[in-house]
Amino acid sequence: MARFQMELPTDLMKDIETLEKNSKKIFGEMTKAGAEVVEKNMTNNAPNDLKSHIKISKTYDTPTDGGVNTKVYISGYIPFSDPNRKYFSRSGGSGKTYRSTEGVPASFLAQLYEYGRSTAPFPKKPFMRKSFRKAEIEAAMMKAQKEASGGIIDE
């Protein structure tokens, strides 16, 4: 019976080994690059009182699916504009009441800007969803992939 045997070039073997060893790092850099684009867009689009509350997380593992992730999130509180105001409260989904004395949670305010509400003392000003520009995010991730892989993966 005819037989065929082929040996992979050493360079290619080394590249594959490098990619295998560094896959988590490469994926991590990619998610970080994508998140940085979203963070930048969100900060540009957000109302002034929320700009400084937009943050980016550390890159972390997600054990349930064996992946890595980097989050953009909104944290902190907006101080009460009325000096006599003592606390902010709202009902949670489970019927519990959430109360804060530090100010209005920035994440709550962000949702009001994004989706509005019926009484609208507050103009609806969506800024989060429009910050996820797919082409821009993908381009940043591809660039990070090339850099993190030492140029082994290009596109």
Place this chain on the structure above:
Amino acid sequence: MNELIETILANFTVDKEVIPVSYMHYEGHGEPYVVYMQQDADNSLSGDDELIGYVDYYDFDVYAKGNYLNIVESLKSILKANGFVWQVSRSSQDMYETDTGYYHKTLNFAYLKEEN
């Protein structure tokens, strides 16, 4: 665009009740209603360094103090029949305002437009 939406949703009726539809803002008195506004726009198609087509994204906010699911389904149905494409990831979760008693859901739709 607003004219098109107003035409499509003129006399928007769900379960024999006419649902008011208004641009940006509605002064209600407890009845269910829908407000709409442009949420975003994005380049879609270019040629010879010119914009040929783009996508308009519109939010339709449904407010109701009772069961609003039929309104949501009717709205989706009538807009889809008129060339709008429902954007699941741009639509909101179900929301509830404890102080007013209004349920609220934001539905987002895309509409492809040609640049003349």
